[in-house]
Amino acid sequence: MGRELLPRGLKKAIERLEFEPARPWRVGELAALCGVAPRTLQKHFHRYLDQAPLAFLRDLRLKRVRQELLCDAQGASVTEIATRFGFIHLGRFAIRYRHRYGETPSATLRRSLRTRTTSVSQLAILGSRLERPAIAVLPFDTIGVRPGYKTAFAEEVALALWHLHWLHVVAPPNARYRLHGKVREGAHGNVRVIVRLLDALTGRYLWAATWEGDVRDPAGFEERVAQGVARAVQLALRDAEIDRATRLHCGELTAWELTMRALPCVTAVNAAAEGTALELLDQAMERAPHDPLPIAMAAWCRGLRAGHHFTARPEVERAAASELAARAAKLSAGDALAETMLAAGYTLAHDLASAAIHADRALALDGGSAWAWGRSAWVKAYHGQASDALEEFQIARSLAPADQLNFLWSVGIASAYFQNGCYDESVRWFKRAQAENPASTWTNRFLAAACVLAGRTDEAQFALDTFMRHYPGLTISEVRSSLPWNASYLDRTCEGLEQVGMRP
Template sequence: MIISHGISAARSPLPRGVRRALDAMRANVGHNWRLAELAAVAGVSARTLQRQFLAFIGKTPRAVLREIGLECARRELLQGRPSLKIMDVALRCGFPHFGRFSIAYRRCYDETPSQTLKRQAVLTDALRAMPSLLMPARDRPTVAFGPIEAAAENLALAADIADDLVTALTRAGIAVASRSIAARYHLGGAIRGSGAQTHLTIRLIDTETGGQLWAHRADSVLRDDDIATTEHLAARIAAALQPCLRLAEIDRALRKPVTSLGAQDLALRAMPGVLSLDACGNARALEMLERAMDQDPDHPLAIALAAWAHVQRVVYHFTHAPQEERARSLELARRARALCGDATVLAILGNALSLLREFDAADLVTRRALAIDGGSAWAWSRSGWIDVYKGDPQSAVERFKIALDLAPHDPLAFNSMVGIGCALFTAGQYAEGAHWQERALAEHPTASWVHRTLCPAHVLAGQAPQARRSLDALRQHYPDLTVSEVHRGMPPLPPSQCDLVVGALQEVGLPA
């Protein structure tokens, strides 16, 4: 799986002229390309180029150039350099009119450029405040990582980034080796370009197949007047790498013969089912996790995942025995707390404890996860949910967005969108809350339980047709669901918000 930035075509392959035009746009983002210039680069007429863009990409060259510019601006703002000026970013990315840039940016990313930049300061401060905690290795994937390639003038910068990246990867639960003999994966990096065009490229290679699994590009890593915060950059790279590496480890476990599966393999095989947040995936996952715990009663990942999976059955209405499931989850969560876990295990445990309404314990383990790995998207997301449950929607939204900034392609990214929607709901911003929950459902259509809070958001926003459609979708998936069952299974929102949810569902017609 390759994660890359930029405009991708819906149809493939692209005509040569379109590819040439796209390459020219990306290589000179700030240039105000005229159609005739692009046509000359592409080697076709302006009319032909316009027609090919519409046929193969579905957009005009001007619209594509605008999107490339916005993506470039987004990447720069997410790097969060302290002295970065938004006006300079806009100009570099081809937006000479600052007001129009801000409007376009907000439409694309649901926030202003200044909000994106300010949030990076929160992340940078958190990274700098982290103690030097490195957890002992257990069942870690091993990545070989050598020096980052660079020209002589950028060798010092390359060395600083490499050092910080080794630390960030180790905090994230990834073992780093200097040689690839025993490593499952190879991570390579290179700094190319000069001045304002300097960029860093990182690639993850599977050492068995030689295939590229993932790629990351950071633009403008060096400027004449400003050096990017390498610790922040390294944490972002490690966070973006984790979902892909986790998927690669799961694939490895799936390829193993059933007769040779250990506890770690079974836990990895179970993880997608737990992350799916749906009934079928949950049931499959619990079966494998029980086998993992039979093999190794003290396996932290298996126990933490099982604790979360059991309480999911209560919260998402997967069970007719909620008290028994909650009791089993609490037992497993207490066992997991007694074991030494990495940031991933602690974040998973925080999920279970918060849904069990053990808020102090959930907050403690989530903070510990962030102390170990300040780039853990799962821990940032869970800390956002804890803020929602405590009634602090502003802090919750910022933490969810940090999680999305760090790992937008993570399987749980949709749950951070649900969290933003719930936080905005608790702040009384019902239409905005509904918008974010609709986005989450578009990312994860099987998460029908989202309609429990989406439908009330539509009701309170005065959006009756949308509320009716949402209720119909909820009842189609849960035909016997009642208001009382929703109330029993709801996540631990503040009581006043639970009353609003229940009242809105009654108003729109859910049986009592």
């Protein structure tokens, strides 16, 4: 059964056990943190997983120990690894391990040491994984709260951040970024939470926000705060990492820093910026050939070059986008950002079926990501599902009102209105997109068609003239083959461009 079909309390319990497998959990404590009664939690574990909660935890610990033994990442002993994951009675652990896997833990470790190689590519994988930013969630201070009132804000926030996968949630001494929180109880049973994000290296606060809720619904309020913090913090951290990478000397950049420096170039969606992005991403892929994020970003970049006439050989760029996307898809492992980039790459490689799969995965991993919603919307728009696309583009804009990709969601909204025959509204949103990103001159091919069909001939001619100044000699046939639009959209676009005088 897919995890999304499990009861909410059971799903939260599994997530907490996965997040802290070494913690000496008790069923009552776990149930309280998940907002359900202990008997209900036990019943759900038996009904849906055919296991008691602590049996599930024991199996999870065994699985984590085996993963560590097979990786031998730190050269630790069997005892050290078993203890790290909560096994206290080592004799019982060894018996259960052998019963489960058919060999002793030490045999697994010896086999791993014999077969494990230390090739350059493997070291690159390890390095690229560890480069990602690390964040610590400090215990929240409580001010003026009633005796006996307990909060799980820090745990809920840490769990929400852990699900993002593109950053590491670690102990404070190992984290550059730290989250501080305060909880205040008001006179009328309301609770006010203040959360701040600090760059511990520079001492600069990067973000802060407040939430207010009802003390009578602590679990629901804590979850709402956690999701809001995770959504905002990843945007703040992404911007902070881009800024940090931009300030460094080119020769000092790691694969992660090269990727972050390339990111705003990719999202600019113009020819010069995409060229710069590819140079940076080529270096990142060379240093971390098994990291899916720079590969997926390069796939999107190649697709943008093919889809928006930034190259004289679009078919070559489109084939490269497809190859890079397929390569990244084999490596992607639960990173919402990489899945989002994969959806973008596959979309512009004209593989909408694969794009839909990765867009859905990105949303499943991070339902608060504006970029994931935007990519899902584009897949629906190209398929002709205009109303669904319009709704998802609006969600993307509302989740991150100041995001640099909002112009692209505006283009999507304009395209959805075009498909629905609302041509004046389509013109309005195309012009809004151009105001949000003046370099997006490629939008004029669709703006010209929308203006024609809206009966605004002079505006259509101006849009086409602007487009042709940047893309001289381009034909309607080349526009038709550039993006994976459905036949109805393409027919109306080409009809409009023909009426305004573009060459077939």
